[in-house]
Amino acid sequence: MSDAPAKLRPANPAEAMVLKTLAWTWPFYFIGALYVVGPVLAWTLGGLALLSLYLGPAIRPDLRATGTIPPVVWAWILGMLVMLVALWVGHVDWGLGLKKTIKSSIGWAKGWALLALFPLIGAVLPIRREILARGQCIVGLWTLALLPILAVAPYIGLPEKIFTSPFKAVGGPGPEYFSVYFFTYDPSSWTPRWQFFAPWSPFAALLGVVMVLFALEEKDRRWRAAGIAAGIAMILMSKSRMGLVGLVACTIGPRMLPLILRGWAWQIVALITASLAVIGPALLQGFKDGVAAFKGARADSTRVRETLQRIAGERWQNEAFWFGHGTVQPGPHLVEYMPIGSHHTWWGLLFVKGLVGFLAMLVPLLWQTCLALLDAARNPRGRLPLGIVMTLVLLSMGENIEIEAYMMWPGLMVLGLHARELADEQMERMKQRTLQARAA
Numbered sequence: 001m002s003d004a005p006a007k008l009r010p011a012n013p014a015e016a017m018v019l020k021t022l023a024w025t026w027p028f029y030f031i032g033a034l035y036v037v038g039p040v041l042a043w044t045l046g047g048l049a050l051l052s053l054y055l056g057p058a059i060r061p062d063l064r065a066t067g068t069i070p071p072v073v074w075a076w077i078l079g080m081l082v083m084l085v086a087l088w089v090g091h092v093d094w095g096l097g098l099k100k101t102i103k104s105s106i107g108w109a110k111g112w113a114l115l116a117l118f119p120l121i122g123a124v125l126p127i128r129r130e131i132l133a134r135g136q137c138i139v140g141l142w143t144l145a146l147l148p149i150l151a152v153a154p155y156i157g158l159p160e161k162i163f164t165s166p167f168k169a170v171g172g173p174g175p176e177y178f179s180v181y182f183f184t185y186d187p188s189s190w191t192p193r194w195q196f197f198a199p200w201s202p203f204a205a206l207l208g209v210v211m212v213l214f215a216l217e218e219k220d221r222r223w224r225a226a227g228i229a230a231g232i233a234m235i236l237m238s239k240s241r242m243g244l245v246g247l248v249a250c251t252i253g254p255r256m257l258p259l260i261l262r263g264w265a266w267q268i269v270a271l272i273t274a275s276l277a278v279i280g281p282a283l284l285q286g287f288k289d290g291v292a293a294f295k296g297a298r299a300d301s302t303r304v305r306e307t308l309q310r311i312a313g314e315r316w317q318n319e320a321f322w323f324g325h326g327t328v329q330p331g332p333h334l335v336e337y338m339p340i341g342s343h344h345t346w347w348g349l350l351f352v353k354g355l356v357g358f359l360a361m362l363v364p365l366l367w368q369t370c371l372a373l374l375d376a377a378r379n380p381r382g383r384l385p386l387g388i389v390m391t392l393v394l395l396s397m398g399e400n401i402e403i404e405a406y407m408m409w410p411g412l413m414v415l416g417l418h419a420r421e422l423a424d425e426q427m428e429r430m431k432q433r434t435l436q437a438r439a440a
Contacts, residue, residue, distance in 0.1 A: 008134050008220075012062035014045060014125045022135025022410065026142040029197035032165020032178040038406025039110040046117040049124040065124045067427075070419035072371060073116075073123045075364040080116040082360035084108050086353040090326030104327060106171070111402035115361075118409045122416025129217060129384070129417060132410045136214035137223040140230030143196060147233060153182035154192035160184050173403045176200065186239065194237040203404055205243025206395050208234030209250055210411050213387040216251065242398055250390045254376045254383040305343050305398070312340050312351040324354035345396035361401075365392070368415055371422060385418040 010016035021028075021041055028034050052065040069077075087108055091101040121127070154160075161181050168178040176199040183192045184201065198204035208231040215227025235243040308331060316324065328341035328348070341351035349358045369389045375382030388411035395401055395408070405412065 008130055010131060011128070012126060014048060014063060014121075015127050015131045017041070017045065018127055018410075018413075019131050019135045019138075022132075023138045025139045025197055026146065030180060032163075032167050032180055034197060035110075035172050035177040035406055036167055036170055038409055039114065042114045042117040042121070042406075042409065043109075045121045045125065049121050052124060062126065064126070066126055066420055067124075067423060069120065070123050070416075070423040072364065072367050072419045073119045073416050075367050076116045076119050079360040079364045080108075080112050083112045083353060083357055086323050086357040086360065087326065089323040089356075090320065090353060093320070093323060094326050096326050100327070103171070110172070111405055114405035114409065115402070115412060118405075118412035119416030119419065122413035122418075123420040123423075124416075127413065127417065129414065130219070132414060133214045133217040133227075134220075134223060136211050136410060137218050137220075137227035140211055140215065140227035141223075143230040143234065144226060147230075150182060150194055150196070151237070154185075158182050174199075177403075191239075193239040194234075196234055196238075198407065201238040202240040202242055203395075203399060203407070205235045205238040205240035206246055206391055206399075207407060208232065208238065208243060209246035209391050209394075210388065210408070212247065212251060213384055213391070214410065217384055242394055246391055246394050250387040250394070253390060254372075254386040257373070257377040257382075257386070304338060308338055308340060308343050309347045312344070312347040315340065316347075316350040316354065320351075320354055322354045323356055324350065324352045326352065328352060342400055343398065345399065345401045348400050365389070368419075369393075371419065372415075375418070375422060381421060382418070385414055388412075388414055 010019050018041075021037060025034070028037050048063070049065070052059050052063055053069070057064065084105065087104055088101065091097075091104065096104075160183055161179055163180055164175050165178040165180070168175055172178065179199075181195055183194050185191065186193050186201075193201045195201045195204045196207070198207055211231035211234065212228055215224050215231060218224040218227060232247070235247050311331065319325065325341070328339035328351070331338045331340045341348040345361070346358065349361055353360075368385075372382055372386035372389050376386040391411065392401065392408070395404065401408075
């Protein structure tokens with residue numbers, strides 16, 4: 001085995017900042033600072049990316065912009081700016097006042113803005129995939145080292161929550177974002193489940209999926225094994241249904257896509273399609289039974305989420321169609337007082353920011369998904385971006401993406417990096433055609 005991957009080193013200050021931030025994930029969690037670190041990293045490197053674009057050749061060579069901003073990254077930037085405008089209009093429509101508007105705008109800078117800043121950073125600054133993959137595997141090694149104490153904590157009398165950090169003074173969605181836990185108890189079964197360095201367990205599971213996706217890109221076998229093992233442990237110990245779905249779909253799906261370009265695969269699909277006429281009804285019933293069992297695994301959680309979505313949808317249509325209500329609102333006892341507009345990105349967008357905000361998120365995400373799908377079908381380079389996009393879609397179905405972007409930043413950075421790779425490839429093809437035309 002070559003020693004080259006093990007000796008991977010940052011090539012510039014941007015890569016060093018990224019690698020150190022990932023490597024220090026657990027220490028940052030221990031002091032309750034992760035929610036602060038994400039936005040600080042986004043705005044620091046985002047400012048550096050804009051400075052690199054502005055200065056051009058005048059900046060130090062190892063920080064020069066890798067090219068212009070790709071169109072899909074412009075879509076993310078414009079979409080998130082539209083989110084800010086929708087927020088302001090919603091606050092004005094509902095008379096929420098200047099103080100509330102300023103507070104929500106700061107929240108936008110720590111949430112939605114990150115969905116534009118990190119793709120911009122990945123597209124402009126010379127940050128390699130290898131650095132991000134190695135950083136995630138380092139987090140995985142930390143996780144494996146801490147796994148024994150986390151696993152035995154509920155059985156040796158250790159408390160669930162260790163403490164809540166003073167960093168909560170900076171403001172955020174809730175104290176859980178600044179709290180340090182050994183484990184928590186599932187309220188439906190009173191069995192322990194683990195959330196690792198995430199604010200709650202289902203999100204930890206999808207962070208485990210992201211870790212596995214990055215680890216599969218790691219060239220060093222030892223680091224790759226650490227990342228995959230830690231990611232799977234996070235998924236299993238979080239006891240999240242969505243995490244299990246993501247582990248299978250987001251890793252296998254992108255690797256199956258190249259089959260659509262092969263003739264023999266289409267013949268197999270035709271054979272399977274013909275056989276469905278015979279076994280289709282039984283498969284359909286089995287699928288329905290599986291969905292029912294999946295939902296029944298945590299029936300109370302499913303009921304609350306479905307009720308929240310129904311209330312959000314009805315109130316959006318009847319009260320604030322275009323720009324939403326401006327903010328989440330307390331829910332009734334029926335949904336255990338969970339805020340209306342939470343627990344689902346798309347219904348939350350409709351309720352809080354209306355159809356305008358919904359489209360501001362949908363357009364760049366669809367665009368990015370199409371790019372990843374097309375590239376994954378013809379090039380292994382597209383597997384990681386497609387897996388990340390699929391994870392984001394899964395996350396959006398049960399969580400609010402904007403308040404979790406501070407932990408999804410390596411994946412968001414990869415989306416910008418992938419857009420840059422595609423833009424460079426297209427530019428190279430155009431140069432080749434120009435040379436060929438001149439030669440002719």
